[in-house]
Amino acid sequence: MNKPKILIIYTGGTIGMIENQETGALEPFNFDHLIDNVPKVKMLDYDIQNIQFASPIDSSDMNPTHWAEIAHHVEANYEAFDGFVVLHGTDTMAYTASALSFMLENLHKPVIITGSQLPIGEVRTDGEENLITALQIAAAVNADGSPTVQEVAILFENYLWRGNRSTKMSADNFNAFKSNNYPSLAKIGLGIHFNPDALMKHEAMRPLQVRCNMDTSVMFLDLYPGITESTLRHQLNTPGVKGIVMMTFGAGNSPTEPWFINAVKEAVDGGKVILNVTQCVNGGVHAKRYVGSDRLASVGVISGYDITSEAAITKLMYLFGLGLSPEEVGEYLRKPLAGEMTIG
Numbered sequence: 001m002n003k004p005k006i007l008i009i010y011t012g013g014t015i016g017m018i019e020n021q022e023t024g025a026l027e028p029f030n031f032d033h034l035i036d037n038v039p040k041v042k043m044l045d046y047d048i049q050n051i052q053f054a055s056p057i058d059s060s061d062m063n064p065t066h067w068a069e070i071a072h073h074v075e076a077n078y079e080a081f082d083g084f085v086v087l088h089g090t091d092t093m094a095y096t097a098s099a100l101s102f103m104l105e106n107l108h109k110p111v112i113i114t115g116s117q118l119p120i121g122e123v124r125t126d127g128e129e130n131l132i133t134a135l136q137i138a139a140a141v142n143a144d145g146s147p148t149v150q151e152v153a154i155l156f157e158n159y160l161w162r163g164n165r166s167t168k169m170s171a172d173n174f175n176a177f178k179s180n181n182y183p184s185l186a187k188i189g190l191g192i193h194f195n196p197d198a199l200m201k202h203e204a205m206r207p208l209q210v211r212c213n214m215d216t217s218v219m220f221l222d223l224y225p226g227i228t229e230s231t232l233r234h235q236l237n238t239p240g241v242k243g244i245v246m247m248t249f250g251a252g253n254s255p256t257e258p259w260f261i262n263a264v265k266e267a268v269d270g271g272k273v274i275l276n277v278t279q280c281v282n283g284g285v286h287a288k289r290y291v292g293s294d295r296l297a298s299v300g301v302i303s304g305y306d307i308t309s310e311a312a313i314t315k316l317m318y319l320f321g322l323g324l325s326p327e328e329v330g331e332y333l334r335k336p337l338a339g340e341m342t343i344g
C-alpha cells in the first residue's frame, strides 16, 4: 500500500499564530513552527508536504486573490496528491470554503479546510486535534479506493461540514462552525463517522476545471425595520455594483410598501441582479408564502432558497467573474452549482 499523499496549504489564522511579546497580540507565524508543535503528525504514516503563503495572514485580510492562490495550488498539485488540507483563520473560513467550492469545478478529491480557536502552541489548543483529523479525512478512502470526501469541506472539532453550507457560529466555542440547513458530512468522536447520504456524489468523472476570476462588484443589503427610502435607494444605486445579496426577514420577506417595491423594481429593471437570502440562521426563502416575498419575486428578485450569505455573495462574484450577462447570472443563481442550496 502506498502512503496517502497529502498537501497542506497554510494560509495563516490563529492556528499558526504566536503572541507578540511586546504587544500581547496574536500574529501569524511560519509553518515550520506550526509543525514543530504537532509532533503527533509524524505518527501518521502519510507522505505530507506543505506550501505556505509568502506572508501568512489573519483571515480578515482574505480576498479573492488569496482564494485564487489556494485554488492554483490545488490545481498544480491535483494529480500528485490524494488530498488537500487548507489551514485558515476561522473568521472568513466559510467564505473561502464557499468560493473554492465554485472555483474548483468537478473536484473529485478532498479539500479540507480547518483552523483553530486557540494557537497550536497553547496547552489547551484545539489546533492539534483539528489538524490531525483533517489529515485523516483528507486521506480517507472508500472500499474501492476512491476518496471518501470529494468536495470542499470544513473540519472543526466534532464535525465535518460541506464548505458552502457552513457558517461561523461562535467566536468562543471549539465547535465554531455549523451548517444550519444541511446535515454534517461526518461526526468526529472516538472514530470518524461519515454520513454517505450527505457527502457529494458525482455523476461522472470529469477533469478538474479551475476558474479563479471573481468579480467583486457585489454587495450585501441588510434589511431592518425602519429602513428609509433614501437609504434603500442609496444602497441599490451604489456605483459599480452589479449584484446584490438582499438579506431579508423570515421566509424572504421585505416591507410591502410601494416605495420599497418600486425602488427594488427599478434596480432590477436597470440590470442589477438581486438575490433574496433570509437573515434567519435556519430555513430559507419561500417566495409564495407571504406577500412581502411574493412581491419581491414578482419584480424579478431571485430566491436564494436556503443558501448561506457566504455562499450567496461568493456565487455572485464567481458568476459575474465568468463574464455572464445579468440574465445568465440569474439563470445560474436559480440552480445549485456545488450543492450549496436545496430548491423547495
Ligand code: ASP
Pocket: 012, 013, 014, 015, 057, 058, 059, 060, 088, 089, 090, 091, 092, 115, 116, 117
Ligand atoms: N482572526 C483569526 C483569523 O480568522 C481568527 C481565527 O483564526 O480563529 O485569522
